[in-house]
Structures are given as C-alpha cells and as structure tokens.
Amino acid sequence: MGWIYIEDLKDHIGESVELRGWVWRSRSSGKISFINFRDGTGFVQVVVERSTLGDEKFKSVRKLPMEASIIIRGKVREERRAPGGVEILAEDVEVVREPSEPYPITKPDHGIDYLFDRRHLWIRSRRQFHILRLRDKIIRAIREFYWDRGFVLIDSPIFTGSIGEAAGNLFELDYFDYGKVYLAQTGQLYLEAAALAFGKVYNLGPTFRAEKSKTRRHLIEFWMNEAEVAYYEHEDNLKLQEDLVSHIVRYALENAMEHLEFLGRDIKKLEKVEPPFPRITYTEAVKLLQKKGFDIEWGDDFGGDEETAIAEQFEKPVFVTHYPRRAKAFYMQPDPDNPEVVLCDDLLAPEGYGEIIGASQRIHDYDLLVDRIKEFGLPIEAYDWYLDLRKWGSVPHSGFGLGVERTIAWIAGLEHIREAIPFPRTLYRVHP
C-alpha cells in the first residue's frame, strides 16, 4: 500500500493506497462519514464507515475538524455519487495532528479583508488552489515559449541605481556606504545589454512600483516577463508578442481546463485568441474615442476607461501602436514616417482587463539617445553603461514587458489582480 497523490488516483482504481493530507470539510451521520480530503494536488471524497473502523475509532474520526492533518489508507473506487467520480473507501485513518482551535475560514462567505489577513491559510481553499495552479501553468507556458525559440534567460537585478523609466515611483533603500539604490521597476535596460550579448533574451521576476495605485489592475509588487531581441524591429516585435500571448492561452486551454472550468471562465472567449491580433494606431484610437464621446485630445494618454472602450471593439487582444513620443518613455525609436510618434505598442486584453504588454523598438543611435535623455530631464551620468551599448555594435532592437498577474487575471476571469499572486502587496497590505 504505497503513498500516492490525489492527482494520480485515476491510475489506481481498485487498488489500496495511502494518501497524506488534510481534512477540508466533513459531514457525517451515525454510521457513515464523508471527508472532503485535500493533499495539495487535489481534492477527493473519503468515505468512512463505522462498520469498518469500529465504534471508537469512527467516533473520533467523524469529529475531526477542518484542517486536521491525517493519513488515509483505503481502496480507490469509481463512484458516480462522489464529486469528481472517484472516492476512497477508508480502511484506516491515522491522525497526524488535530487543530487546537477552530479553523477560521469556514464557509465561502468571508469578506475580502478578512481573507487577505489570513492569506497564509486562504491559499488552502479550492478557489485559490485553482487560481494559483493556473498561475504555475501560465508561467510554465511562458518559459516553454522562450525555450522553444532559443531565447536565453537573463535574470535582471532587483537592486538598481537611479535608472529606468521615471524617478517618481521608485522604492528607495540604503545600500551600505554606496548610498541610495532602488528596487527594480523594469529589467529592460539590462535586457538590452544582454540582447547585444546573446541575441534573444528574456527575464521573469518581480518588479516594484511605488505608485499609490488602488485599482483592480494594480499591485505594488508584480511579476513581469520581459523579452528583448537584437535586430528585431517594430513589426518583428508585434509578431513575437502575438505568438507569446496566443501560446499562453492555448497552453491554458490544453493543460489547465480543470482550473478554468472551476473558476467559471467563458472558454469560448479564450478560444478566439489566435493570431493575427487586430491593430489600431494611437491616432485612430483617439478618433474612435472621440466618436464615442470621450473628452480626449491627440497627445493625451489613455486611462482605464479609455482602454476598456478600445478593447471592447474587439474579441481578441488589440495592439495600439504609434503613441506620441511625449506620452512614452525616452528610449523609444521615432517612426521614420512621422517623428512625433514612436515605434511602440500596448497590447490591451479583452473584457476590460487592460494593458497586459507595453513594448517598443529602442533607440539605437547614440546621439539621438543622448538628446532624448536630456530632453526628458534625466541625469545623463546614470545612463553611462546604457549609452555604451550604442557605442559598440549597436543595432536596431526591440522588446516588451508582459504583466504576469494581469495576464493571469484575464485568462482566469478574475475580478481583481490581487488573487493572481500568492501573497499580494497592495497599497496598504504587506502582511502576511
């Protein structure tokens, strides 16, 4: 009788097995008890009969509270009446540890604040089980995508000097005698260095924004996947993003259907996400918004409502390209046909999930980049090594950043991005 996991039960029908895990919920009558049992890989119903265990043992087992840790030995059998179609008929129940007080998360009717105060326990719940396992699979899909295309993983640093997109939203720390350093809000500049060394590179890790954002689309600490490719221009960049996002969605449909179904996701909407994605220029988007009655002028950036209004015109994610250069970061390559706009794109997810990718072709000309750093009022001395990249072997190159939690929230159909990460850091929450 060997120890197995719930996820492998279907290969052991008719066998006697051992499962190690926890009581999720239980119901009982005088002679039969049902335990909803979990072991981290899934949930299964265990049937405990008084006639099998004996009066005394049955009495103690039927009283086991939620989150008692137990080892079950019993026979696996198919059973129509059991959730999932398979159940365990217990032959023995060994109690590892019984809780000393009632488990605080009972029925699914707790408030969001209560639950996040107990996030360390809440992640045991079924909904969180499915969301966080879906996250695991989406990250697997991202890594697989790059591995299959010969990209090299280049992890960018978390501690950085004063460098990046904007100074106003950086977390500042003391770094021994060096002085102030900052938590990374992007690894892009490092990936640009790496692209000139390895050709095709990507990263995947946490980034930090000291923005007092308090919406369903924002986290203070969030994970980003960035990619950068030497010799890629704007059009190549769009194609890569399109391929990545459709790969992730297809992977989820093929490998995570169990989670999507539990979460009640409308699968049909995800099945439509296949290349090519629609494209609209910034200028066209402004006209579209004006026609819909938005008070917006050429040159303004889009807010959440504007993004949603654009995205709802399409069933797939939509690229918005060629933004005004003043609305975007200093390093973006001007459009040769119109230098007032840059070769960039935002990818907007459908159904109001907002921007999941920000992307651009980067300036590769030394003098132009210096001009832009000055124009944006940035300290040129902080960009010494970044400018070096334009001195030696500079080539056109492009890249993007994918917001991992926004992507998960969209694919899972979540109301709020905070459920898409195990321990979210939001404006007023760093505990647990």
Next chain:
RNA sequence: UCCGGCGUAGCUCAAUUGGUAGAGCGCCCGGCUGUUAACCGGGUGGUUGGAGGUUCGAGUCCUCCCGCCGGAGCCA
C-alpha cells in the same frame, strides 16, 4: 493624495420616523448508512471601530480620528 461607500456576535448580514440589539453559519451536546455549502433538535455567543457632542432616550443624528472597500491619477 483626491472622490464615494462601509465598520453591529468568531464570520456574513438584519434592526420601520431616534424607542427592549436579531438571524444564518461557526462552535458545544444529541440524532440520522450516500452526504455534495448535508439535514433535524437543543445550547453558546455583544463595550454596535474609537473619542466627544445633540437628546428624556443614539446601532441610527453631528464633529474628529482609525480601519477597510470601490474608483481616479500613474502604470504591467
């Protein structure tokens, strides 16, 4: 930071115009051999977020503070 909303039992919520603070769940005891958020009977449970004020009387009205939720700006 700004705008709006909400703080009542361990949890989720009720409480007519200002007039005796309640229910369901949880927990404890008992019953039930197929439960699916099991069900049935009994029991347990309160400084109504805090401080002050108005009033014969405040969960309810006023002021300040604290906490949370939603949104805006900013962004992935």
